[in-house]
Amino acid sequence: MRRLLHALCLAVLPLTAQSLDLDTGRPAPGWHIAVTDFEGQARLAGERVTVPKPAQPRVPSSRVAARRGDDGAVTLQFSHSWIAQLRWQGGQPLDLNAYLPQGTVEFDLDVIDLAQGGLKFKLGCGKDCERKIPFLFAGRALAGQGRQHLSFALKCFWREGDDFSAVDLPFTLEGTGSGEVRVSRLRLNKAGKPTTACPDYRTQSVTPEPLQESWAVDWWLPRHESKIAEVRAHQAAGRRVDLVFLGDSITQGWEKEGTAAFARHFAPHHAVALGFGGDRTENLLWRLRHGALDGMAPKVVVMLIGTNNTGERLEDPTLTVAGIRANLDEIRRRQPQATVLLMALLPRGETPDDLTRRHNARINALLPSLADGQRVRLLDIGPALTQPDGTLSRDLLPDFLHLSPAGYDIWARRLDATLTPLLAP
Structure with missing residues (x-):
């Protein structure tokens, strides 16, 4: 009952001009979470889901699953996986140009286990366009530290010439190898304060x-x-x-x-x-x-x-x-x-x-x-x-x-x- 009332309240909360609440206990109206493995995907529609394996899997030992907790946080569990993802998708493409250059991507992250895994955060930017932030070393350093609030400048995902006027994948959490991480309170802010460093794409190479x-x-x-x-x-x-x-x-x-x-x-x-x-x-x-x-x-x-x-x-x-x-x-x-x-x-x-x-x-x-x-x-x-x-x-x-x-x-x-x-x- 508590979760039902929480969901009903969130369903009528408007997306303000200054922020987009992509997930504060459930995805924003029109959006859903796709849970993906290298060879398949499933939709997190209820409390939990496991990505089904194909008849002849290329990675038979891999397993990817996700669940929604009573507190609204989404946990991704992955083992022996090439790529495991939580993807917020399916909604009306977002015009994020207005969120540059001061905008942020913010969420709470709880790294439960990443000793044998890696982590990246991604944002789609149109056809054949995807931007990512590597977070392996930083993610492992957070293991066991409990819930941490992360805030990345939206420009971490932006490159000169990018058009963010129709973003259909506003956030993806990607794991590799084996691990367990929990994410909650996902929001895009028009004028946020970054607290987490990211590589400068102009000097990364x-x-x-x-x-x-x-x-x-x-x-x-x-x-x-x-x-x-x-x-x-x-x-x-x-x-x-x-x-x-x-x-x-x-x-x-x-x-x-x-x-x-x-x-x-x-x-x-x-x-x-x-x-x-x-x-x-x-x-x-x-x-x-x-x-x-x-x-x-x-x-x-x-x-x-x-x-x-x-x-x-x-x-x-x-x-x-x-x-x-x-x-x-x-x-x-x-x-x-x-x-x-x-x-x-x-x-x-x-x-x-x-x-x-x-x-x-x-x-x-x-x-x-x-x-x-x-x-x-x-x-x-x-x-x-x-x-x-x-x-x-x-x-x-x-x-x-x-x-x-x-x-x-x-x-x-x-x-x-x-x-x-x-x-x-």
Whole structure:
């Protein structure tokens, strides 16, 4: 009865001109909460719901559920999940332009458990447009602290040129891995006071930081330390490291699908592959500033970085290129004798009109400005990986992003022509 009376009162409360109460015990009229897993979704219409599994789930062990408590708070429980979300959706699109630049997104958050999970907050901004704030480290620091009031500047979700006149996803709470969090009193204020910091999108690509993903946080720093130890082992054995590869999961793949090609083409040069899955330009920059290239004097450094800036936040190409430039500058400072072979971003997405493919092409169009043809050389192997009609083959890129053994063989052979004279005694 108490919850029924509470709901009836909320149903007639108007949304004031100065604030939008998206959820103060129930969603605002016309809106509902969708609870989503990577492979399905359900509507939180009653007190609790569990996202149903498909007949043949890709992640059989995952579970995502949500419940509404007597106090009106919504709890999201997720385990072994790629992506688990609470999405406020379905209402009349909101014109939030009037809430800029002083507006805030405010809510109470209770992090019950996030030891094996991650957290992000998102806001939709139109077709193919989504803005997010990472909150893994900050979220874990709040675990066990009880209900905390968070207030983010709406500009945390805004980018130059964005149009917030028809926002149909005004808030999403996203978890990854395993965890349990509770959210309540969700409101948009036209003139609020931010109390919680967020990354500045204009400098994010050039601000060094460790990778902030739940699936990487346990291995990322240990791998960094193990790679430094690998270089020290070469040094202790009197082996000269002439060739270094820097990058993300595609570069890390030299140790997996590309093992055979790496052994044939690069092992004689005592090559070191410093690829870290998920890395964006700022994560590679952190590694460079924390000893990744110390203890060696390579003749050539091959760098491929930036596609995760696209995949994670569809970043403005000029900002991604600024991140690539920052890494080039760091390499030049630390290894001035090395020639840098800058790789153009590989094609991704099955077809030429794929959004991320087109975005990477815009980045690639700016890369020639970073190469002088001598100390920094540019190599684009994209044409060798695409079909005549521009589509990608699963034989070379099984998931239309990462290379197969055959794909690594193509990359290695394309590298040979450039590397052979540079690595000559």
